[in-house]
Amino acid sequence: MTKDLTINVHHLTRVEGHGNIVVNVSNGAIETCEWQVPEAPRFFEAMVRGRHYTEVARITSRICGICSVGHTLASLKATEAAPGIRISEQTRRLRELLKHAENFDSHVLHVYFLAAPDLLGVPSVFPLVATHGEVVARALRLKRLAHEWGSLIGGRTTHPTTAVPGGFARLPTARQLDELKQRLLAAVPDLAATLDTIVALAPRVPVFNRPTEYVALSADAQYGLYDGLVQSVLPDGRKERYPVASYRSVTNEYVVPASTAKYARHKLDSYAVGALARFNNNYDTLHPEAKKAAARLGLKPICTNPYMNTIAQVVEIVHSAHDGLRLIDELLADGIRDEGLVAPTTCASGAGAVEVPRGILFHEYAYDRDGMCLGGNCVIPTNQNHANIQHDFEKLVPELLAAEKGEKEVELSLEMLVRAYDPCVSCSTHYLDVTFVR
Amino acid sequence: MRYLVGFGNYTSYDDSIGLRIVEHIAERGLEQGFRALDLSTNSLDLVSYLNADTEAVLIVDSARMGMAPGEVHFFTPEEVESRKEPGHLSTHEGDVLKVLELARAMGYPEPPILIMGIEPERVTSEIGLSKALEERLPGYAAAAITRLRDL
Numbered sequence: 001m002t003k004d005l006t007i008n009v010h011h012l013t014r015v016e017g018h019g020n021i022v023v024n025v026s027n028g029a030i031e032t033c034e035w036q037v038p039e040a041p042r043f044f045e046a047m048v049r050g051r052h053y054t055e056v057a058r059i060t061s062r063i064c065g066i067c068s069v070g071h072t073l074a075s076l077k078a079t080e081a082a083p084g085i086r087i088s089e090q091t092r093r094l095r096e097l098l099k100h101a102e103n104f105d106s107h108v109l110h111v112y113f114l115a116a117p118d119l120l121g122v123p124s125v126f127p128l129v130a131t132h133g134e135v136v137a138r139a140l141r142l143k144r145l146a147h148e149w150g151s152l153i154g155g156r157t158t159h160p161t162t163a164v165p166g167g168f169a170r171l172p173t174a175r176q177l178d179e180l181k182q183r184l185l186a187a188v189p190d191l192a193a194t195l196d197t198i199v200a201l202a203p204r205v206p207v208f209n210r211p212t213e214y215v216a217l218s219a220d221a222q223y224g225l226y227d228g229l230v231q232s233v234l235p236d237g238r239k240e241r242y243p244v245a246s247y248r249s250v251t252n253e254y255v256v257p258a259s260t261a262k263y264a265r266h267k268l269d270s271y272a273v274g275a276l277a278r279f280n281n282n283y284d285t286l287h288p289e290a291k292k293a294a295a296r297l298g299l300k301p302i303c304t305n306p307y308m309n310t311i312a313q314v315v316e317i318v319h320s321a322h323d324g325l326r327l328i329d330e331l332l333a334d335g336i337r338d339e340g341l342v343a344p345t346t347c348a349s350g351a352g353a354v355e356v357p358r359g360i361l362f363h364e365y366a367y368d369r370d371g372m373c374l375g376g377n378c379v380i381p382t383n384q385n386h387a388n389i390q391h392d393f394e395k396l397v398p399e400l401l402a403a404e405k406g407e408k409e410v411e412l413s414l415e416m417l418v419r420a421y422d423p424c425v426s427c428s429t430h431y432l433d434v435t436f437v438r
Numbered sequence: 439m440r441y442l443v444g445f446g447n448y449t450s451y452d453d454s455i456g457l458r459i460v461e462h463i464a465e466r467g468l469e470q471g472f473r474a475l476d477l478s479t480n481s482l483d484l485v486s487y488l489n490a491d492t493e494a495v496l497i498v499d500s501a502r503m504g505m506a507p508g509e510v511h512f513f514t515p516e517e518v519e520s521r522k523e524p525g526h527l528s529t530h531e532g533d534v535l536k537v538l539e540l541a542r543a544m545g546y547p548e549p550p551i552l553i554m555g556i557e558p559e560r561v562t563s564e565i566g567l568s569k570a571l572e573e574r575l576p577g578y579a580a581a582a583i584t585r586l587r588d589l
Contacts, residue, residue, distance in 0.1 A: 042563050047565065062449050063449075065447065066479075066480070068478070113482070125540070126536075126539075126540065129544065133544070136540075137544055140485055140540075143482055143483070143485070144485055144486045147480070147483040147486050148486055156475070156476060157480065157483065158478040158483075159448075159476065
């Protein structure tokens, strides 16, 4: 057994945001084993106070640069629930199509650019240009498709402008939707090649199992990304559903000394959200092509290996492409109609939920009778995963020590574990930092 | 097509300057003869605009250059070296210089590209702009449009 070990990963790379890994082992005893989140609070819930209901989604969209579509849609659903706005079938389909674009986009980024380098033993995607050029070219093609898919439906992929309370401010034309359909069909060989690549890499995914609770949106007729009830599945397979409006009875947020972010728990000490949680809850409603992909990848519900979250994301990439094609066909069959925005009849409070790439996202607002926001509450998926990551650490570190793993191996295993959750701790800065050479 | 591309985080104060310039242009109907794009922190999405028929790209972004807050410098990607840790392409570590390097290595078309760097005064988790940058916003937008047209 490994006797002494010190790991202090400050600002783990290839994750979205800032998190630290701290492990100290002295003479075989684990003194510290922590997943720390040092991000400062950002006060979005305060920013929406006093703002009109038509402005709120534009503000909360800025919570995240990757999940901005999801924040927009969860915000719209909560805002629309407050005054009882019932959107049209066309709006619902377009929002589902937009949601698929976001999940596809984020999963391609995570699988190819953030997780694959670990599986291939390189520090980033750059060395792969020389050794796996076609894989990098494919990754860029799929990323580009996702961006242009989201831009068509949402006005822009990041912080969409067209999705507004009661409908869409601008609609895609039938011709544009048909062009998108052709591009998705043309991408099918790239999806097949993605599967081939990941099937080849799957044996390198670490084997580590810790049964936990998985929480996701769930619906009877479709794989719950945009709509559904909150569902929990326990390790023994028991499932329970809850109305979105009572989401606080599921999230039960609390604070811990090691983190500025809130933690969450439900039936057990912690629960997981994200692609694997959705897969474990909603396998039956996956598109048949996605089920085939899961079979090739050896992924079956209920999977309790958190490293397989990346593999579940690959399954969802396939699902989003094929279910996106279904939605386009339905929209084209019914014809795109220029609908007005559905107006509110009253104002009260409401909650909304969607599945963003990293898991279930809740927004809740209260409005006065003039439609001005009195207050909000946003529960993001990464925060719901922090406690589960911590409990994974507490089981994994002793296993690694017992297997005589050295410091670097333990560090890499923990880094890969955190990356598998694809955490989006909070948006940080982006500025260029340059030295002039000419 | 010519593209004016803003990068940055809208909620990180002066880091949002590129997005503010795009917003200023869109709100005032100044987007004529080019497209103004808010790509936020998703620097990898730039590859969608590196096409054979792309005439020019002007990137507007905050940049630590060792200048006074609010000062502007136009430079090409070849004129600088990034001091950021190499190779990380998450939206949080994104570096448009690295994306351009990747696109070049993968054989993407290379239209004329110019970067308009604006020295930030303060980059914190807050919505807004420091006075030094806010006062110059219309001037930044005008300068960006002129340089893109001449590119």
